[in-house]
Amino acid sequence: MENKVKLLGYEINTLDFESAVDYAKKISGQVVTINPEMMSNSDMLDIVNNSELVIPDGIGVQIGLRILGHNIKRIPGIQFAYRMLEETAKDGKTVALIGAQPKILENAVTNLKMQINNIRIVYFEDGYFQDEAPVLRELKLKQPRLVLCALGSPKQEYFIQQAKKLLPDSLFIGVGGSFDVWAGTVERAPEIWQKYGLEWLYRTIKEPKRIKRIFPALPIFALRVLKERFIPKGV
Numbered sequence: 022m023e024n025k026v027k028l029l030g031y032e033i034n035t036l037d038f039e040s041a042v043d044y045a046k047k048i049s050g051q052v053v054t055i056n057p058e059m060m061s062n063s064d065m066l067d068i069v070n071n072s073e074l075v076i077p078d079g080i081g082v083q084i085g086l087r088i089l090g091h092n093i094k095r096i097p098g099i100q101f102a103y104r105m106l107e108e109t110a111k112d113g114k115t116v117a118l119i120g121a122q123p124k125i126l127e128n129a130v131t132n133l134k135m136q137i138n139n140i141r142i143v144y145f146e147d148g149y150f151q152d153e154a155p156v157l158r159e160l161k162l163k164q165p166r167l168v169l170c171a172l173g174s175p176k177q178e179y180f181i182q183q184a185k186k187l188l189p190d191s192l193f194i195g196v197g198g199s200f201d202v203w204a205g206t207v208e209r210a211p212e213i214w215q216k217y218g219l220e221w222l223y224r225t226i227k228e229p230k231r232i233k234r235i236f237p238a239l240p241i242f243a244l245r246v247l248k249e250r251f252i253p254k255g256v
């Protein structure tokens with residue numbers, strides 16, 4: 022699709038929330054909710070650029086794009102994935118949830134069934150399997166239209182790469198820690214923090230061990246973006 026901009030070589034779609042939902046309903050394949058931490062892993066470049074939809078999840082990506090002159094609003098991955106669950110239910114289609122710890126996954130499934138009318142969860146599997154073959158087999162058997170994968174990054178992106186080859190009609194979204202939120206185990210940041218794009222800071226304060234993932238990824242990301250903006254290629 023044409024609506025794309027490049028940030029550090031990563032092609033990111035510029036659709037707003039509603040257009041991204043409409044688009045995702047029409048396609049199959051891989052949705053990546055991209056953030057600066059992902060961009061510090063060089064394996065990710067090919068995966069992202071071979072994905073069917075790449076949405077700017079974090080405030081870091083929004084700011085990075087702004088520095089390069091693109092005014093694009095971020096789309097929080099968790100909100101996008103939840104909306105896709107609702108849309109899929111509305112269309113009478115099926116979903117699968119792969120990832121998180123067993124008890125958390127179970128609670129997330131229970132809560133989603135209570136919250137979303139007519140949701141059809143045909144398969145769920147926690148994210149601590151040793152062998153992905155049986156999981157892939159089960160997915161192929163059940164053919165869910167929407168598959169949410171909460172294995173953390175990059176594990177979920179690698180898993181989706183395998184799975185999408187076997188299920189050409191399904192849509193896969195890597196959703197990170199979303200099941201933990203839906204299970205009620207982890208809270209999303211209060212709305213005011215979300216509004217100012219500071220959800221990452223709230224989560225880091227609540228869970229200081231996350232700091233290891235943000236540093237050095239965030240400062241390096243910032244420097245690379247500034248370099249891309251101010252230093253001509255080849256210098």
Ligand code: UDP
Pocket residue numbers: 120121122147148149171172173174176196197198199200201
């Ligand atoms: N997770 C998993 N299998 C693994 C590693 C992680 O299912 O081998 C799950 C973990 O339980 C959590 C989710 O992946 O529910 C996302 O973890 P994290 O918070 O690290 O990811 P982020 O949201 O930052 O991408």
